[in-house]
Amino acid sequence: MKKILLLVTFLALAAFAQGNTTEPERTLQRPVYSFQTAAFGFGFWSNYKDEVKNPEKDKVTAFPLIRYGHIWEMTTHGAVTAISTWNFEFGKTWEVHGSMLLGGRYSFLEEIVSPFIGGGLGLGLQFDSHFKDWDFGERWAIGLSMGGEVGLSIFHNSSLQLEVGFGYDIVCSKADFGKSFDTFNLFFGVNY
Numbered sequence: 001m002k003k004i005l006l007l008v009t010f011l012a013l014a015a016f017a018q019g020n021t022t023e024p025e026r027t028l029q030r031p032v033y034s035f036q037t038a039a040f041g042f043g044f045w046s047n048y049k050d051e052v053k054n055p056e057k058d059k060v061t062a063f064p065l066i067r068y069g070h071i072w073e074m075t076t077h078g079a080v081t082a083i084s085t086w087n088f089e090f091g092k093t094w095e096v097h098g099s100m101l102l103g104g105r106y107s108f109l110e111e112i113v114s115p116f117i118g119g120g121l122g123l124g125l126q127f128d129s130h131f132k133d134w135d136f137g138e139r140w141a142i143g144l145s146m147g148g149e150v151g152l153s154i155f156h157n158s159s160l161q162l163e164v165g166f167g168y169d170i171v172c173s174k175a176d177f178g179k180s181f182d183t184f185n186l187f188f189g190v191n192y
Helices: 002-020
Strands: 033-046 059-073 078-089 095-107 113-128 140-154 161-173 176-191
Touching: 033 078, 033 095, 033 161, 059 095, 059 176, 078 113, 078 176, 095 140, 095 161, 113 161, 113 176, 140 176
Parallel strands: none
Antiparallel strands: 033 059, 033 176, 059 078, 078 095, 095 113, 113 140, 140 161, 161 176
């Protein structure tokens, strides 16, 4: 009888102890969202000023601006970006300005509408037909490029987002920022 009473007591204590153990709470982790981004808009750019070949700094309003890339949202605030932006201007003279930047972005809020800021570094290309000669670094250039953007993401916590923003990028001749072409961009896009 003592053995049965001891066994029942042991089982009751074990059941009581098991009921009071607290397991660590499991937290839900946010999945990584992977977006393709496509946008259109306007670009406003200029080349560098040269006293001999280009005494007036040429200012161009470009349409269309085409922006395409990829955004990997690692958290609700931070994302890795790979974005290519191309500006075109056709008329009496025609010009092409493009940059391909790898960088990041920070979204300030976790709400439906969230402002963001971002930047990147990469390669760029510029063709400027205002210059007469085909000299590298004047009529055309390929080189280091960097840029930044600020904007507003609409439906930020959704798998489909709209965005509107302003961007800036600069393309230099090789790595010479003395001979550089910069552009300000206004874009309207969708992340899908």
